[in-house]
Amino acid sequence: xxxxxxxxxxxxxxxxxxxxxxxxxxxxxxxxxxxxxxxxxxxxxxxxxxxxxxxxxxxxxxxxxxxxxxxxxxxxxxxxxxxxxxxxxxxxxxxxxxxxxxxxxxxxxxxxxxxxxxxxxxxxxxxxxxxxxxxxxxxxxxxxxxxxxxxxxxxxxxxxxxxxxxxxxxxxxxxxxxxxxxxxxxxxxxxxxxxxxxxxxxxxxxxxxxxxxxxxxxxxxxxxxxxxxxxxxxxxxxxxxxxxxxxxxxxxxxxxxxxxxxxxxxxxxxxxxxxxxxxxxxxxxxxxxxxxxxxxxxxxxxxxxxxxxxxxxxxxxxxxxxxxxxxxxxxxxxxxxxxxxxxxxxxxxxxxxxxxxxxxxxxxxxxxxxxxxxxxxxxxxxxxxxxxxxxxxxxxxxxxxxxxxxxxxxxxxxxxxxxxxxxxxxxxxxxxxxxxxxxxxxxxxxxxxxxxxxxxxxxxxxxxxxxxxxxxxxxxxxxxxxxxxx
Amino acid sequence: xxxxxxxxxxxxxxxxxxxxxxxxxxxxxxxxxxxxxxxxxxxxxxxxxxxxxxxxxxxxxxxxxxxxxxxxxxxxxxxxxxxxxxxxxxxxxxxxxxxxxxxxxxxxxxxxxxxxxxxxxxxxxxxxxxxxxxxxxxxxxxxxxxxxxxxxxxxxxxxxxxxxxxxxxxxxxxxxxxxxxxxxxxxxxxxxxxxxxxxxxxxx
Numbered sequence: 001x002x003x004x005x006x007x008x009x010x011x012x013x014x015x016x017x018x019x020x021x022x023x024x025x026x027x028x029x030x031x032x033x034x035x036x037x038x039x040x041x042x043x044x045x046x047x048x049x050x051x052x053x054x055x056x057x058x059x060x061x062x063x064x065x066x067x068x069x070x071x072x073x074x075x076x077x078x079x080x081x082x083x084x085x086x087x088x089x090x091x092x093x094x095x096x097x098x099x100x101x102x103x104x105x106x107x108x109x110x111x112x113x114x115x116x117x118x119x120x121x122x123x124x125x126x127x128x129x130x131x132x133x134x135x136x137x138x139x140x141x142x143x144x145x146x147x148x149x150x151x152x153x154x155x156x157x158x159x160x161x162x163x164x165x166x167x168x169x170x171x172x173x174x175x176x177x178x179x180x181x182x183x184x185x186x187x188x189x190x191x192x193x194x195x196x197x198x199x200x201x202x203x204x205x206x207x208x209x210x211x212x213x214x215x216x217x218x219x220x221x222x223x224x225x226x227x228x229x230x231x232x233x234x235x236x237x238x239x240x241x242x243x244x245x246x247x248x249x250x251x252x253x254x255x256x257x258x259x260x261x262x263x264x265x266x267x268x269x270x271x272x273x274x275x276x277x278x279x280x281x282x283x284x285x286x287x288x289x290x291x292x293x294x295x296x297x298x299x300x301x302x303x304x305x306x307x308x309x310x311x312x313x314x315x316x317x318x319x320x321x322x323x324x325x326x327x328x329x330x331x332x333x334x335x336x337x338x339x340x341x342x343x344x345x346x347x348x349x350x351x352x353x354x355x356x357x358x359x360x361x362x363x364x365x366x367x368x369x370x371x372x373x374x375x376x377x378x379x380x381x382x383x384x385x386x387x388x389x390x391x392x393x394x395x396x397x398x399x400x401x402x403x404x405x406x407x408x409x410x411x412x413x414x415x416x417x418x419x420x421x422x423x424x425x426x427x428x429x430x431x432x433x434x435x436x437x438x439x440x441x442x443x444x445x446x447x448x449x450x451x452x453x454x455x456x457x458x459x460x461x462x463x464x465x466x467x468x469x470x471x472x473x474x475x476x477x478x479x480x481x482x483x484x485x486x
Numbered sequence: 487x488x489x490x491x492x493x494x495x496x497x498x499x500x501x502x503x504x505x506x507x508x509x510x511x512x513x514x515x516x517x518x519x520x521x522x523x524x525x526x527x528x529x530x531x532x533x534x535x536x537x538x539x540x541x542x543x544x545x546x547x548x549x550x551x552x553x554x555x556x557x558x559x560x561x562x563x564x565x566x567x568x569x570x571x572x573x574x575x576x577x578x579x580x581x582x583x584x585x586x587x588x589x590x591x592x593x594x595x596x597x598x599x600x601x602x603x604x605x606x607x608x609x610x611x612x613x614x615x616x617x618x619x620x621x622x623x624x625x626x627x628x629x630x631x632x633x634x635x636x637x638x639x640x641x642x643x644x645x646x647x648x649x650x651x652x653x654x655x656x657x658x659x660x661x662x663x664x665x666x667x668x669x670x671x672x673x674x675x676x677x678x679x680x681x682x683x684x685x686x687x688x689x690x
Contacts, residue, residue, distance in 0.1 A: 046672030078506025
């Protein structure tokens with residue numbers, strides 16, 4: 001017996017649970033090992049103290065209550081004094097309560113009243129429930145990109161009964177600069193091809209009556225939004241339009257408006273174009289004479305497919321009609337819910353162009369349940385962003401943030417839009433969005449990280465600007481020095 | 487041949503009760519009320535609460551006597567019920583620690599003379615009875631101050647005389663763990679009551 005074995009056996013030796021041979025071997029070791037002997041002395045002393053623990057006498061009054069209950073129970077279980085033949089044939093052990101409470105239901109009730117109501121059971125069930133919900137929810141989160149911090153609501157399919165005004169502006173727009181005024185005008189012959197805009201100009205300048213091309217539902221504010229060319233004008237016009245629609249305008253609208261102005265300055269058409277190669281197969285754009293108002297838009301959506309989101313080129317080229325497979329695909333697609341789901345499938349499969357088309361269709365034709373629109377718009381923007389088309393993406397983000405300010409994914413959208421602006425070199429826009437997003441507790445940490453990232457880009461931008469200015473100044477100084485020498 | 491009911495096993499008494507014999511149950515009560523009461527009392531430390539819990543244990547046995555399948559000893563089942571009731575009570579009282587009413591605390595410096603002071607104040611013989619009484623209280627206090635997992639093992643072994651294997655079944659841990667807890671409990675008692683070691687050795 002070594003010291004370890006001896007230590008293990010001490011307790012059993014103390015309480016006489018070792019067999020004779022083991023006990024003798026352990027005692028022999030204890031006599032020869034000083035350390036184990038000391039430990040044995042301590043344990044023996046503790047045992048001596050413990051064995052002197054006085055036992056208290058129990059109360060006697062409890063026994064009466066217990067025995068009363070026991071007698072009642074025994075009386076229930078005891079066989080009857082003069083049982084009839086049927087009862088006599090029954091097993092003696094069969095209790096009366098079992099006869100009364102026989103069946104699965106009685107067992108269940110006893111179970112619920114007994115072990116199922118224990119606190120441990122309740123805690124365990126709560127834990128199981130939480131783990132179960134967690135396991136169910138995790139795969140849902142994994143389907144989305146890391147930036148997606150809000151759940152995607154799978155929609156119920158709805159009927160297509162009308163278009164959506166959410167994807168505005170989506171009308172193809174060709175930009176030209178008026179040589180007289182220096183302002184941007186649309187189309188080669190904007191005054192003829194786009195009487196709506198002319199009418200708006202006239203309405204705003206000379207209060208002239210609108211031409212017939214303007215749909216009955218068109219409002220001055222709707223058109224003023226399109227006509228606005230400066231950030232302030234756009235913001236004010238959209239705010240007026242939103243007020244008429246009972247919407248709440250938030251600050252990002254102004255930020256986006258400024259960003260949109262910057263894009264317009266670069267010659268980008270606002271709300272027109274295609275997704276590139278895929279977009280080239282789209283049908284021709286609707287006649288520009290149709291006013292982009294809700295009723296007119298509804299007729300347009302029901303009669304002709306909507307144009308693509310944008311076209312990088314200034315000149316809008318009519319797209320060829322859809323091919324037969326595409327027509328079949330369009331015919332096979334169901335309501336907004338189905339198209340939304342299809343878009344999500346494409347998005348999860350990283351087919352962002354196809355996803356964008358589906359989300360755009362949902363935004364345009366949301367059906368009776370318009371709750372899908374914000375999420376579809378958000379995913380349209382995300383799809384465009386993932387496809388590398390930041391310019392188109394910021395327009396969708398713009399629409400989302402200006403028209404659905406209370407959308408729960410708005411803080412995420414701000415961060416994503418800021419990323420697009422940063423990539424486009426619009427650093428001030430990106431900063432404004434991130435600073436606004438940082439005020440939201442849910443995304444504050446992410447926004448701060450993006451702000452740090454943006455700060456680096458801003459420093460590099462300043463450094464590059466200073467280097468460029470120095471490079472421009474250097475030849476001038478050299479020329480001046482040469483002139484002085486001459 | 488008349489059978490002596492005291493010779494009947496616990497399991498046989500319970501079987502008879504299940505068949506309607508209330509006297510069999512009374513024998514069980516008398517057999518277990520004292521060790522169960524002391525196990526509960528040292529666990530919950532309050533006499534009035536121990537009274538209630540003791541009654542609760544037997545009432546549960548009355549109501550659920552048919553749940554006992556005989557896979558273990560009846561004593562194991564009884565102490566499992568008692569232990570669960572004590573644990574429930576401890577959870578309720580976790581924010582309100584109560585000192586034992588039957589064991590006055592001696593841990594403070596101003597709560598009475600030490601053993602050496604007693605012996606110095608009076609003759610050994612004159613104070614011997616007082617020391618014995620004081621030791622009883624100190625042992626009870628030391629047991630109550632054991633960690634809960636050590637205390638229950640100690641009580642089951644010391645009060646009920648359960649084998650370590652049976653204790654493992656009640657507590658739900660391996661037998662070696664039970665032995666370790668028992669060893670720690672005895673070492674704690676030895677340290678807590680070290681000033682009485684000479685007195686106890688004399689008694690041996």
